[in-house]
Amino acid sequence: MKEKSSYTPIAISVQKLSPTLKKLRKFLLSFLGMIFLIGTVALAVAIYFFIFYNLPSPASLKDYRAVPLSSQIFDRNGKLLYEVYREQNRTRIKIATLPSYVSQASIAIEDKDYYRHGGISVIGGILRAAKDTITTQKLQGGSTITQQLVKSALLTSERTIQRKIKEIILATWAEKIYSKNEILEMYLNQVPYGGSSYGIEQASQTYFGKPAEKLTIAQAALLAGLPQAPSLYSPYFNPDLALARRNEVLKKMLEQKYISVSLQKTALNTPLSVIPPKTNIKAPHFVFYVKSLLEEEYGTQQVEEGGLKITTTLDMDLQQEAEQIIKEEIDKIRNLNVTNGAVLVTRPPTGEILAMIGSDDYFASPSGAYNVTTAFRQPGSSIKPINYAIGIDRGLVTAASILLDVKTCFSAPGQPKAYCPRNYDGVFHGPVGVRYALASSYNIPAVKMLAMNTVTDFVASSSAFTITSLKDPQNYGLSLTLGGGEIPMVEMAQAYSALANRGKPKKLRAVLKIEDKLGKTLFEFKDPNFIKDIKQPLSTPNYFAMTGKNAISEDAAFIVSHILQDNGARVAAFGSNSQLVIKDKSVSVKTGTTDDLRDNWTIGYTPDFLTAVWVGNNDFTPMNPYLVSGITGAAPIWNRIMTVILQDQPDIPPVKTAKVVGARVCTDTGYIAGKDGSGNFNCPTRFEYLIQGKEQGSSIKVVRQEVPVTKDSGKLADPGTPETEMKEKTVLKDQFGMYCVDCAHDAQPTPRP
Known part of the structure; x- marks a missing residue:
């Protein structure tokens, strides 16, 4: 016989919402939905104006023609020293005419994953840039070759998140339109290599006096290293840095198997051998010193193409006189193996x-x-x-x-x-x-x-x-x-x-003053x-x-x-x-x-x-x-x-400060001289300036003691000297050694007042 189950069902009572609560719930859901819809639309509008408004099309890359404005550098009195890149000297070339190592050098140093990404490199570029941005508190780069191309040709050089997002969008877009070879060709024709040299063909002519198709591996490596910082790595202004940068490119080319060990060794042993620059520049060392400072602050593109007016601290009249003097004086001593001089x-x-x-x-x-x-x-x-x-x-x-x-x-x-x-x-x-x-x-x-x-x-x-x-x-x-x-x-x-x-x-x-192309003062x-x-x-x-x-x-x-x-x-x-x-x-x-x-x-x-x-x-x-x-x-x-x-200035000696006092000091000890009962100084004295509260300085002791002297000459004997004897002498002592006043000396000390 089956036992009866002890389970008793539990009844749950569900109370229905009142009509009033139903209406309230419906209103809240509608209200929240409306807020969400408005927020979504607002966000979309904000994103559009923040990123997509006036976004250029990468389809115009092949037809893009920059219209740069030269920046002018003046001395303090308004004399023109240099016009920075009056125009972009650019000769376009086809990548097919170049040796393969020319483009490979740029890929090796700028974008080793070039053939494996679609315009942006997430691991190699963006994540590293994000890390650097967080650790340095500054927006950092991480740009692929494609990104560098669109930034140089279509965007400004400002370092903002907005510009970086645009750069990423355009780079991805460009990769959908052009082949890798087309992008690489446009990059080699677009980027700056220093001075007025834009594009690798003009750079090759500027630095080596030859077309790019005749560049050697060493020369191609030098040029590939320039676009990142043309002034910093310039073989004219910083040859040591240029050489180190070139060698870094060669190292990357070897690591990425673009060249062999023997080719790398040959290139490493090749001197820079750039031809002299041709320009009417005045005070050139100073001008490029200023240009480098400006590029750090405003970026290379703004300095080279932004139409800036820079008034510097230099006095060109004084500069020219100093240039003449140093040339004349160096010429006088070249026979003494002196080949150079510098003045500041x-x-x-x-x-x-x-x-x-x-x-x-x-x-x-x-x-x-x-x-x-x-x-x-x-x-x-x-x-x-x-x-x-x-x-x-x-x-x-x-x-x-x-x-x-x-x-x-x-x-x-x-x-x-x-x-x-x-x-x-x-x-x-x-x-x-x-x-x-x-x-x-x-x-x-x-x-x-x-x-x-x-x-x-x-x-x-x-x-x-x-x-x-x-x-x-x-x-x-x-x-x-x-x-x-x-x-x-x-x-x-x-x-x-x-x-x-x-x-x-x-x-x-x-720099005294910087104005932009519209005359607005950027710095004074x-x-x-x-x-x-x-x-x-x-x-x-x-x-x-x-x-x-x-x-x-x-x-x-x-x-x-x-x-x-x-x-x-x-x-x-x-x-x-x-x-x-x-x-x-x-x-x-x-x-x-x-x-x-x-x-x-x-x-x-x-x-x-x-x-x-x-x-x-x-x-x-x-x-x-x-x-x-x-x-x-x-x-x-x-x-x-x-x-x-x-020559026309008054004599202005340094002015004595309030805590500096004049005093008579003992010439043998440096201490402030005392006086005897007759009011006379108790030692030979001279005048000296001292700082109140610090008159003592280091202590020198004057003592009479027995010291070892050589028997034949009477000089103070060094340890281990044979034929010595102990004699009582007047000795000065400091913390490092002593001096025998009345011993014999090879050369007597120069008399002191």
């Missing part, structure tokens, strides 16, 4: 570049267009004022402090051999004040100064002087103060501007110390109006500037009537020559003007040792240019 003239209060000469002849082959003012060169002793300025500002030394110029060797962790610097003249000068050590450019005291500052702190402090080339302190040793690091002239000029500007460095400025430089006519008599700059942070105190800047203009302090090394003296003018100046004789500098300034000069060889071959006197080579060029600049 600036206004420290504003950072304006008044003259820039990157070589003595821009059009000289093979590397006259190489701009030494922006190249990395060793500054030699011209870096010493920065080293001493840091030490004086930190209170480690004063201008009166005594440094022992004696044989000193410095050991460093991990270095098996000690560093033992020598002076240029091969002489140890004994106890020497900081004023005389810096003015006469003695090496051993400068190395001691850097040891007190430490290399790490010096590199960190140099960045405040706007020197950005010195990166990791571990890459340098104590020879850094003798010019052991490479620094461009433009950075040296900025660093010295801190000394001229009471401690405030000014970054260099090349304004500064309380700006004076258009630099030939009129100038007065002391308004230091209080200067903006920016101090690299050092105004007090330390004054003292270093005063030392560098003190002809008496440098007379022992340079004589009383050297090329560092400008008659009747107070000018602070420092020379510099590297130990390997590859770089020779002179940098000098007043409160209103600064001139930096370099001579040497672009290929780093050493000069004749005769030039290493410190006052030949660069110094005569500097003297002539500064004489021209200052």
